[in-house]
Amino acid sequence: MSTTAKFTVKGALTRARIVEAAADLVLARGVGGTTLDDIRAGTATSKSQLFHYFPDGKRELVAAIASFQAERVLQAQRPFLDTLDTWEAWEGWRDAVIAHYESQPHWGCPIGTMASELIGSDPERAAEVAAHMDRWCGYLRAGLTRMRATGLLRPGADPGELALAIFASLQGGLLLTQTMRSIKPLRAALDAALTALRAEAA
């Protein structure tokens, strides 16, 4: 995290370049469908660089990609993500999410897709990815908790369950968006999720 003494500026730059390009490749072809040689070719680097910056090989690279994608996707939801305690913020968030995924060359959620793929082949990496998803879902829950505290949600509402439900709609919508090659499912899913949320209004 903070022990960055290992690389020079140039090195850190190269490392970042590798992660970013590799992230796109993995997003398009999946973890299993992307080889180190693909990444090597896509970044104009050599095998030794890959293992210089990621001594643990593909595993470590995959973990770095997951962090990078998580950061990117959370960033796309700012500033709404941090202030999901009004109805307006939720609407804004919904629009930001749709706009972000609509703009991506390849549809589908980088995080959810990786989690789903890795869970069967590399549970440890899958757990790391799942942690990013938890963090993400946590923002939703935090907003809902504040909404209940401020009386926007009825006292009996369960922020944890609601956050899970909304997050599930998001992930499922993205899954369908990917398989159907259309943004429609995501939009329908989020609209329905917010409708369900409104049903918990005070």
Added chain:
Amino acid sequence: MSTTAKFTVKGALTRARIVEAAADLVLARGVGGTTLDDIRAGTATSKSQLFHYFPDGKRELVAAIASFQAERVLQAQRPFLDTLDTWEAWEGWRDAVIAHYESQPHWGCPIGTMASELIGSDPERAAEVAAHMDRWCGYLRAGLTRMRATGLLRPGADPGELALAIFASLQGGLLLTQTMRSIKPLRAALDAALTALRAEAA
């Protein structure tokens, strides 16, 4: 489909045995994480049998597994799936879905997981899997269409969008159920989806 003249009874049995065992392996470890040797070992068959019954190799086997899993998962939703035109039927369906996935040794949706994994590495197979998902979603839409016709849903409701939203909740709930190793997300997602559906009541 109907041209079953290729195999004897014994052969068809062996083939079915392979598909069923392979389906479990793939469900647990993913397509990319399951090798033909794993399947060979798990079914006590030989390499030549695999290619005898699936001349196109792993691709054909994967397609067969997808069909098998689709059939199995649709079957678990009967009889509700065919009569989703009352509120009671939707409640029953919800319970049947949860009960089915709760009883599975490995959580997660066999179909959705395969679709997500294959889309990056084998688009043709992914399209086949997506077709199964469309069929599935079609049952939901058909029920909603009848509900609108009988006046249970308001005339302005869009059965297609609602079906997509509910199906997305289901798939997303299963994705989270898989990563979080708990049935809770699925239950929360389906409850919210049905709440949103009720909001469209006439």
Added chain:
DNA sequence: AGCAGATTGGACTGTGCAGTCCAGAGGGTT
């Protein structure tokens, strides 16, 4: 300048995997 460590190139290794092939056993039809 000269050293040490960071950085890079690319050939090489070992293995795990899908797919091939052939020889042989089983079983049913005449």
Added chain:
DNA sequence: AACCCTCTGGACTGCACAGTCCAATCTGCT
């Protein structure tokens, strides 16, 4: 019995891939 087609066993091939290694170059520091 003789025949043929289905079914089965398992060795073998070829390749793709993750990971290793060493030598060369660059960069910052003194």
